[in-house]
Amino acid sequence: MRTDMIPQITVHLLDSAQGHPLQTWKFDNRDSVTMGRSPDNDIVVTDPYVSRSHAYLKFDGDQWRLISLSRQRIFYEGQALPEVPVGDGTVCRLGPHGCYLKFDQAEAQQDERATISFDATLMPIFKLDREKMQQEVSQFVDAPYFQQLKDAVRQRREQQQMEETNR
Amino acid sequence: MAKIIAVHSFRGGTGKSNITANLAALVALAGHRVGIIDTDIQSPGIHVIFGFNQDNVKYALNDYLWGDCKIEEAAYDVTKAAIPEPSGERPRLFLIPSSVKTGEIARVLRDGYDVGLLNDGIHAVSRALSLDYLFIDTHPGVNEETLLSIAICDRFLLIMRPDNQDFQGTAVTVELAHRLEVQEILLIVNKVPQGMDCGMLQKQIESTYRAQVVGMLPLNAEMASLASSALFAIRYSDHPLTQTLKGIARRIMT
Numbered sequence: 001m002r003t004d005m006i007p008q009i010t011v012h013l014l015d016s017a018q019g020h021p022l023q024t025w026k027f028d029n030r031d032s033v034t035m036g037r038s039p040d041n042d043i044v045v046t047d048p049y050v051s052r053s054h055a056y057l058k059f060d061g062d063q064w065r066l067i068s069l070s071r072q073r074i075f076y077e078g079q080a081l082p083e084v085p086v087g088d089g090t091v092c093r094l095g096p097h098g099c100y101l102k103f104d105q106a107e108a109q110q111d112e113r114a115t116i117s118f119d120a121t122l123m124p125i126f127k128l129d130r131e132k133m134q135q136e137v138s139q140f141v142d143a144p145y146f147q148q149l150k151d152a153v154r155q156r157r158e159q160q161q162m163e164e165t166n167r
Numbered sequence: 168m169a170k171i172i173a174v175h176s177f178r179g180g181t182g183k184s185n186i187t188a189n190l191a192a193l194v195a196l197a198g199h200r201v202g203i204i205d206t207d208i209q210s211p212g213i214h215v216i217f218g219f220n221q222d223n224v225k226y227a228l229n230d231y232l233w234g235d236c237k238i239e240e241a242a243y244d245v246t247k248a249a250i251p252e253p254s255g256e257r258p259r260l261f262l263i264p265s266s267v268k269t270g271e272i273a274r275v276l277r278d279g280y281d282v283g284l285l286n287d288g289i290h291a292v293s294r295a296l297s298l299d300y301l302f303i304d305t306h307p308g309v310n311e312e313t314l315l316s317i318a319i320c321d322r323f324l325l326i327m328r329p330d331n332q333d334f335q336g337t338a339v340t341v342e343l344a345h346r347l348e349v350q351e352i353l354l355i356v357n358k359v360p361q362g363m364d365c366g367m368l369q370k371q372i373e374s375t376y377r378a379q380v381v382g383m384l385p386l387n388a389e390m391a392s393l394a395s396s397a398l399f400a401i402r403y404s405d406h407p408l409t410q411t412l413k414g415i416a417r418r419i420m421t
Contacts, residue, residue: 097407099362125371127334137342
């Protein structure tokens with residue numbers, strides 16, 4: 001079959017708690033799409049409960065099908081299945097505890113932003129204010145209790161070591 | 168001598184008590200005598216996870232701190248609530264709860280207590296119950312009691328969520344632990360949102376804190392729905408989350 005005859009398929013990674021798309025992939029002129037944790041997949045998810053090569057999408061000449069490559073299988077409407085026909089709006093889960101995916105075929109719903117929707121909150125970029133941290137640490141370290149505690153613990157450790165040596 | 172594991176988080180809501188209860192149960196299940204002491208006197212809660220009813224409790228940690236009982240008299244065997252079909256001396260799981268009576272909580276807030284007595288109690292109960300491990304479920308934030316728990320522990324387990332507030336606050340606690348020359352600082356990142364880059368997160372945390380991340384636990388619907396009503400690792404023994412918790416428990420026992 002000519003690949004330009006194959007309908008476009010769009011895959012959304014959902015936030016399972018809220019059902020919002022976290023990331024979206026759109027595929028044109030392709031008859032198969034792989035997915036899993038391994039970086040060589042077309043759709044790479046970092047979910048630890050998804051297998052390295054978990055499943056692939058295949059256009060069978062009539063419709064798209066999601067086929068499991070993992071023993072964790074595909075969960076659709078609460079059932080563990082080896083294969084699921086994928087229509088517009090189908091939602092599946094990769095394994096019993098993996099991520100949720102939603103599939104779309106209707107091209108009219110896709111727009112330019114659909115190639116990849118990027119959620120910045122998922123990039124773990126945290127900033128540490130070291131000056132503020134040192135100020136806060138000093139508040140505790142400079143207090144008499146901290147020094148007393150440190151001395152007492154050091155003494156206790158030395159005592160323990162002596163006891164163990166004498167045994 | 169019991170290994171002391173202090174479990175702490177800078178802020179509330181990190182899942183500290185839940186993780187403590189599950190890890191303690193898994194360590195006990197591996198054939199040990201394990202104690203949990205709830206030093207979160209201002210907002211006690213870990214007893215709920217064991218289905219422990221405080222109505223019939225004669226003594227709690229508070230009574231020991233006021234000099235009204237020996238600490239071992241405030242220890243309760245919760246093995247049956249946590250471990251299916253326990254037998255013999257091991258596994259055994261004991262809980263030293265803090266009082267949920269509002270008068271007792273108010274008294275602590277008003278009068279404070281002798282932190283040194285808590286130190287004595289931790290060692291006394293370990294000896295009296297022949298514990299292999301004692302988990303201290305601490306109060307969030309940093310105060311004298313937290314510093315004591317950090318100072319006397321063999322392993323300091325810090326639980327954080329992947330957000331900026333926890334990142335800054337946890338850094339302060341880790342730095343204090345380094346200065347108290349804690350033997351081992353281990354980090355658990357809990358409630359990691361689906362889709363977050365775990366490898367990048369781990370790298371960033373470990374390089375900033377100079378401490379090892381021993382587990383990353385995803386935001387989990389099942390655990391959230393159980394809330395504090397049961398031990399997740401026992402009820403869902405094959406769940407991937409339980410496998411991660413088992414890995415952390417093994418790390419604690421090495």
